[in-house]
Amino acid sequence: MTNVLLVAGSRPTRPTVLVDALTKLRDGGATVTLACDFDPSGLEIPADLAETRNIGEDGRSGGLVFRQLVRGAARPVQVWMRASHDPWVRRHARSAEILVALDNNAVHAVWQLAQRNRRADAVFGLTPALKALDDRRARPEPAKRSALPSAPSPAVLAGDAARRASAAARLAGMAATGRRAMTVSPVRSMWRVAAAAPGIPERRRAALALRLQGSMIKAGKPGAAMAMAERVVPKVTDARARAALLGPAVDRDLAAGRVPPTLRDVVKGELARAEALHTGSHPGQAPPVVGRALDLLFHRVLHYDRLSSPLSDDPAGFLAPLHDSAVGRRLAAANGRETPAEAPVGRPPxxxxxxxxxxxxxxxxxxxxxxxxxxxxxxxxxxxxxxxxxxxxxxxxxxxxxxxxxxxxxxxxxxxxxxxxxxxxxxxxxxxxxxxxxxxxxxxxxxxxxxxxxxxxxxxxxxxxxxxxxxxxxxxxxxxxxxxxxxxxxxxxxxxxxxxxxxLTNAMDLRRYPAEKTPDARFTLGLVGIGAIAKDPRWALEVLRELRRADERYNLVLVGKEPSPDASAAAKEYCTAFERDLAELEGLGAVRRLGQRDDIPKVLTEVGVILSTSVRESFHCALVEGAASGAVPVVRDWPFFAGRAHSARTVFPDEWVVGTPAEAAQRILALTATDEAWRAAGQAAADHALATYDWDVVAPTYDPIFKP
The missing domain is CATH 3.40.50 (Rossmann fold)
Structure with a gap:
């Protein structure tokens, strides 16, 4: 009988062909074993044709760290690594006279096995296997081959020893840098120093640091991971590696409601990685990476859930990583149009x-x-x-x-x-x-x-x-x-x-807002629309405190859906402080929350002073509607734009605009000192709003756009 070992790295697409070949091998006097790098039960091979084996099924083919090493190898190498650790495969390979690779993924494993059993024939495919069996039956084994020792050559033994040593070192290194090791404080401290030690090639340093960082985070030690990354990053120049190391810290800062100091580095690295993917062999993987960079640049914590924005502070500088990148230039590329726009001739637009x-x-x-x-x-x-x-x-x-x-x-x-x-x-x-x-x-x-x-x-x-x-x-x-x-x-x-x-000014129908004010409106401040942190309703509460130091008749009504503390940690921090301030003033009867209302003109009949307390606005329709109702307008000099060529002071009359809560209180006290002064100021505001911002006035300015 001739012993034949078949190795399959991939599931056969036509199992019936394999069964036919196994039948011919058996009929030709072969004893066949089949080692599969998958579960062979679905092949439905009769037991009398071949003994089948799922490589590594006895559980002795390595632990977790070994499996991690295998996952990082190429597919043919994976088959060999698992086969070399399986005693069943090694035993049958030593006694085999014909070694057969059934597919491309098994070729490397069969070649390696043939180096260790030099008496065996090594072939690729079922037809060559049948031919090798026929040749052995037709001719006795050559004397030269029969004289070969069954053991591997000294060169192979030396190579195996070197590979085992290298694998042992890799296994030890992975174990020493794995999640379990990172639960031990002295081990974490040792690696934090070692990763930043001088003399390590940059690529190895980055790979080690990323491995350590992942293990520390999995071990529930994110602080140690960030500390290690901070030590290593100054020694790494590659933008992509820096982004990978700094990314978790940036995500943590944003989740905590903070502006990450290393945001720029991470965005630059992600855009560099996206460009490498786009111009390399994986262009389809680039868009999600670009999306990650954009999500970081325009994260809500940076621009919506705080009272400042780095984009507003320095638009060109903040967005330079995007505009200066190759990806940014691709996104900004102009495709243009083949023909210019044309106005209609001889028919309505x-x-x-x-x-x-x-x-x-x-x-x-x-x-x-x-x-x-x-x-x-x-x-x-x-x-x-x-x-x-x-x-x-x-x-x-x-x-x-x-x-x-x-x-x-x-x-x-x-x-x-x-x-x-x-x-x-x-x-x-x-x-x-x-x-x-x-x-x-x-x-x-x-x-x-x-x-x-x-x-x-x-x-x-x-x-x-x-x-x-x-x-x-x-x-x-x-x-x-x-x-x-x-x-x-x-x-x-x-x-x-x-x-x-x-x-072009917003389209607003202001004619429905003028109405007779209620008797108590003179001392009532109104803030309409408080759903965004940018509206900064806490500023209104500070104005109210200033006023009540002079006269406790002043009160405030808040209209609209309140900001959500669930949006982010930054939003939660603001909302917590807002609720604390409200509790104090509501207890004094100084603040009323009206919630979302559909009858704003009626609500405004109870408001004598309309506030704009926002840190940013494009125009602020609610303020103008309040002014049209006859309420005295008080506009905070929106901080995002204050002091620039154009700001709240170029949207509204300069006397409407104030810089601080104290200035706001002074304006209110002066214009509401008497009923006559308050009504006169309110009427002047209404006249200006209707003459400047009402849709009847603004509408013709849109005609050149829509009726060229």
């Missing part, structure tokens, strides 16, 4: 509105042009359940991929979705420079003019950085200071090929 996401600021505009007999309008609905909304959902990664590549199937789908309406329209108006604006810019608009309006919210998000502004003709802002911020954050908004920039 056609106007397309994208509606359905947030129409709060769009309704009066739509109603105006819907009512015009010389304008044709359409509304492309983006409400939940519509085809457009379904297309918009989870589209960021696909949009990033398109911007990196310059073309994509997603872009073709956008053309199919938006194309018919775009061909119909002369002008398309997109309110909010967010999802729809980015996806609409995937396609060439042809001769259709594209108008996008950007509000304050989007300026602190990544959406404008994914819009191809070479396909946008006009950008609308509701204030000059918002335009200035957007241009500083998105330099593509100026220069050759950039859209025209316009500042």
């Amino acid at each position: 056609r106007l397309l509105f994208l509606t359905g996401l947030n129409d709060n600021f769009l309704t009066p505009i739509r109603e105006r042009y819907d009512a015009m007999p010389d304008v044709e309008t359409r509304h492309l609905d983006m409400s939940p359940g519509t085809p457009v909304r379904s297309f918009l959902n989870n589209g960021r990664a696909k949009l990033i991929a398109h911007r990196l590549m310059g073309q994509s199937k997603y872009g073709q789908e956008a053309q199919q979705l938006f194309g018919p309406d775009m061909e119909w329209a002369d002008t398309v108006f997109v309110d909010w420079c967010a999802v729809p604006a980015g996806l609409l810019s995937l396609i060439d608009p042809g001769t259709t003019r594209v108008v996008v309006r950007l509000h304050s919210f989007e300026a602190f998000t990544w959406w404008p950085h994914l819009v191809d502004f070479s396909r946008v003709d006009d950008m609308v802002f509701v204030s000059e200071h918002l335009r200035d911020l957007a241009v500083a954050a998105v330099p593509r908004l100026t220069g050759p090929g950039a859209p025209r920039l316009h500042v």
Whole structure:
């Protein structure tokens, strides 16, 4: 009988072919064993044809650390590593006269086994195996081969010894740097020093540090992981390695509501990694990495849940890692349009509105042009359940991929979705420079003019950085200071090929707000809209305290949904302090919370002083509505823009604007000192609001945009 060992690294696609070959081997006088790097039970091989084995099934093929080593190897090497640790495979390999690799993943293992049994024939495939069996039966074994010792050669033995030593060292190293080891304080301290020791090649240092960091975090020692990374990072120059080491600390800071000091390093490293993936062999893995970088740059803790923003403080400097990166340049690439926008000739202009996401600021505009007999309008609905909304959902990664590549199937789908309406329209108006604006810019608009309006919210998000502004003709802002911020954050908004920039006041119907005030309104302050941390209602409470030191009749009403403490740790910190302040003043009867209300004109009849306490606003409609009602306006000089060329002082009359709670209290005390003074100041504010901001006044300024 001839002993034959077959090794399978992958499950055969046609098991019946294998069964037929095993039958021929048995009929040819062979005793066959089959070692599989998978569970062979599904092959349904009769026991009389071959003894089958799942390599390593007896559990003696190494522990957790060994399995980690195996996972890091190439697939053919994995098969060999598991086979070399299986006593059953080694025993049958020593006695085999024919060694057979059934697939590419088994070739390396059979070659290694043949080095250790030099009397055996080693072949690849079932047909060569049958031929090798026929040859052995037809001819006796050559004397030269029969004279070979069955043991491995000295060279192989030496190589095995070296590999075992190397593997032992690797196993020991992995064990010494694993999760269990990191639970021991002296071990952590030793590795923290060793990882930063001089003389270690940078690639090895980075790999070791990343291994240690992961093990420490898994061991529940994130502080030690961060401390070790801080020691190693100064000795690592590769941006990608630095980002990997600093990333957990950045995530921890953001989760704790803090601005990470190493945010810039991590963003640069992630963008460098994305570029390497995009230009390498894994371009499909680049978009999620770009998304990670954008999520860090525009994390809500940085811009929404605190009372300051690094983007507002220094837009160009904060966003330099994005703008200076190769990925940033790809995202900013201008695809342009083949033909310029054209005005209609011989027919009414056609106007397309994208509606359905947030129409709060769009309704009066739509109603105006819907009512015009010389304008044709359409509304492309983006409400939940519509085809457009379904297309918009989870589209960021696909949009990033398109911007990196310059073309994509997603872009073709956008053309199919938006194309018919775009061909119909002369002008398309997109309110909010967010999802729809980015996806609409995937396609060439042809001769259709594209108008996008950007509000304050989007300026602190990544959406404008994914819009191809070479396909946008006009950008609308509701204030000059918002335009200035957007241009500083998105330099593509100026220069050759950039859209025209316009500042047009929000559309507000103010005629419904003037009404007779209640007798107690003179001493009642109102703050309408407190749902965002940026509204900073605590500033209003400080103003109230200042006033009540002079006269305890002053009180405050808060209108709207309150900020959520669940948004982030930073939001929770603010909300906790806000509730503490409220408890004190509510106990004195000085504050009332009205919650969300739909009857704002009626609520304002009880308000004699309307406040804007925000750290940032693009315009602040609620303040203007309060002024139109006859309430005295008091506007905080919004800190995000204070002291710049354009700010709250260029949106409203300078006398409305104050710098501190004390200044606010002084203005209120002076203008409410008597009933006559208060009513006169309120009437002056209402006159200014109606003459300057009412839709009847503002509406004609939109006509050049919509009726060119």
